[in-house]
Amino acid sequence: MNLVCTCVRRRLAALAASGADIEPTSWLARHLAACSDCSRERRALASLAGHLSSARLPEPDEQAFAAAVWQKVDALPAPIHRAAWWQSPGLLAAAAGACALALWMAREPAGVGVAAPPHGPVSTARAGGAAGTVASISPASRPKADLLTTPPPAPVPQAKKPATSGSRAPVIPKLRPGLNPATARPRRMLASAGSATAGSTVAWSDWGSYYEQKGDYRSAAYAYGMAHSEKRDPTTAFAYGRASEASGDLASAMDRYAAVLEQDGG
Amino acid sequence: MHTIAVTRPHWQTESDDRALAAAARDGDRSAYAVLIARYRGMAFAYSLAALGNREEAEDAAQDAFVQAYSAMPRFDPNRAEWAAWFMRIVRNRCRDGLRRRKTRRPAEMPLEIMDEAPGPEAVTMADDRRRVLMQAVAALPEAQRVPLLLHYAGGKTRVEIAHALGVPESTIIGRLAGGLKTLRRRFGGEGLI
Numbered sequence: 378m379n380l381v382c383t384c385v386r387r388r389l390a391a392l393a394a395s396g397a398d399i400e401p402t403s404w405l406a407r408h409l410a411a412c413s414d415c416s417r418e419r420r421a422l423a424s425l426a427g428h429l430s431s432a433r434l435p436e437p438d439e440q441a442f443a444a445a446v447w448q449k450v451d452a453l454p455a456p457i458h459r460a461a462w463w464q465s466p467g468l469l470a471a472a473a474g475a476c477a478l479a480l481w482m483a484r485e486p487a488g489v490g491v492a493a494p495p496h497g498p499v500s501t502a503r504a505g506g507a508a509g510t511v512a513s514i515s516p517a518s519r520p521k522a523d524l525l526t527t528p529p530p531a532p533v534p535q536a537k538k539p540a541t542s543g544s545r546a547p548v549i550p551k552l553r554p555g556l557n558p559a560t561a562r563p564r565r566m567l568a569s570a571g572s573a574t575a576g577s578t579v580a581w582s583d584w585g586s587y588y589e590q591k592g593d594y595r596s597a598a599y600a601y602g603m604a605h606s607e608k609r610d611p612t613t614a615f616a617y618g619r620a621s622e623a624s625g626d627l628a629s630a631m632d633r634y635a636a637v638l639e640q641d642g643g
Numbered sequence: 644m645h646t647i648a649v650t651r652p653h654w655q656t657e658s659d660d661r662a663l664a665a666a667a668r669d670g671d672r673s674a675y676a677v678l679i680a681r682y683r684g685m686a687f688a689y690s691l692a693a694l695g696n697r698e699e700a701e702d703a704a705q706d707a708f709v710q711a712y713s714a715m716p717r718f719d720p721n722r723a724e725w726a727a728w729f730m731r732i733v734r735n736r737c738r739d740g741l742r743r744r745k746t747r748r749p750a751e752m753p754l755e756i757m758d759e760a761p762g763p764e765a766v767t768m769a770d771d772r773r774r775v776l777m778q779a780v781a782a783l784p785e786a787q788r789v790p791l792l793l794h795y796a797g798g799k800t801r802v803e804i805a806h807a808l809g810v811p812e813s814t815i816i817g818r819l820a821g822g823l824k825t826l827r828r829r830f831g832g833e834g835l836i
């Protein structure tokens with residue numbers, strides 16, 4: 378097979394796939410008229426397409442299909458017609474995967490014991506060395522809640538906030554004396570702190586992680602919701618869902634888990 | 644040379660879909676029933692081409708409609724096309740199905756697409772050869788198998804398939820060509836075609 382034939386063969390499959398006709402005056406048509414091998418190849422491809430077209434994908438029964446869909450919809454928990462995420466193997470798989478990812482990301486560097494709560498800015502932490510670092514998120518620095526399609530629950534009952542230094546702004550507890558903040562903080566905090574809103578020295582996801590460790594899931598859900606409004610990724614969406622679920626807000630949790638799937642694929 | 648139609652597929656009329664999706668989001672079941680009727684065929688055909696099993700495909704297509712319905716409150720008709728949004732759910736559902744199968748049922752499922760359409764090719768191709776051909780189709784990579792089945796056995800246009808898969812039409816043509824070449828190589832030496 379010479380070079381021209383090789384080029385023609387490559388072209389023939391694309392032509393067959395596109396359903397386009399070959400212009401009679403084109404070099405391709407002229408070659409096919411002169412080359413029996415390529416002409417046979419063209420017929421073979423047409424025959425193959427014909428054989429493939431002779432099969433038919435079956436179609437579902439219209440009535441039965443719609444009835445089955447509505448039956449499944451009606452089986453969803455009332456009053457919000459939504460599936461429990463653990464009833465969907467796909468969502469369950471996504472949840473498990475995101476959970477594993479979240480655990481991996483939140484792991485501590487070797488030699489550090491208890492997870493450190495969110496604390497001061499990266500630059501302060503690095504410069505501060507072993508000294509305890511105190512930081513706060515001022516109310517003005519918080520992103521607007523209406524960035525979210527579904528607003529997260531109202532944040533943070535005061536009693537469950539970390540120790541506060543002022544009347545409103547929560548202050549993150551000091552690190553344990555002798556602990557190097559640069560190594561004590563989760564790696565992801567170093568990476569994400571820079572993306573936090575100006576004035577906010579701790580990433581929302583770290584607030585979420587902090588509140589979650591404290592067992593304050595409502596606050597954690599709020600913080601993760603804020604993180605999700607800043608950065609829509611499956612990990613944050615899953616954390617948002619997990620905290621929402623733990624706080625009893627199943628509707629929001631299911632939305633978040635569905636979002637994990639959507640962001641995961643497609 | 645040739646022209647390729649760039650028309651919107653008949654099953655996807657965006658303005659209608661937007662209104663229907665908005666109504667369905669507000670709780671109008673009859674509007675959602677229209678969407679089910681409109682996209683049932685594509686959802687099922689895609690699922691069957693991807694999963695290769697009728698029962699699983701029906702389940703997957705139904706589940707996708709259920710999941711879409713439950714997620715409707717989050718769908719903004721002004722920001723996204725319902726068809727594209729819905730087909731992404733279908734694709735994810737099928738992907739999950741394949742993932743589960745890998746762990747639970749490693750055996751490859753044969754394609755069930757043997758409902759025969761009348762035509763000269765059907766008459767001339769013996770059953771055993773057709774079976775071999777369909778096994779070869781089933782063994783194609785998913786990226787080639789799905790467009791090939793949707794187009795030739797499902798009667799979907801390239802534009803429809805491109806919309807359903809969320810890729811450009813040129814990609815679909817490339818995948819179809821790749822599938823044809825693979826099958827041609829497979830059967831060329833055996834004189835089956």
Ligand SMILES: [Zn+2]
Binds near residue numbers: 408
């Ligand atoms: Zn030639």
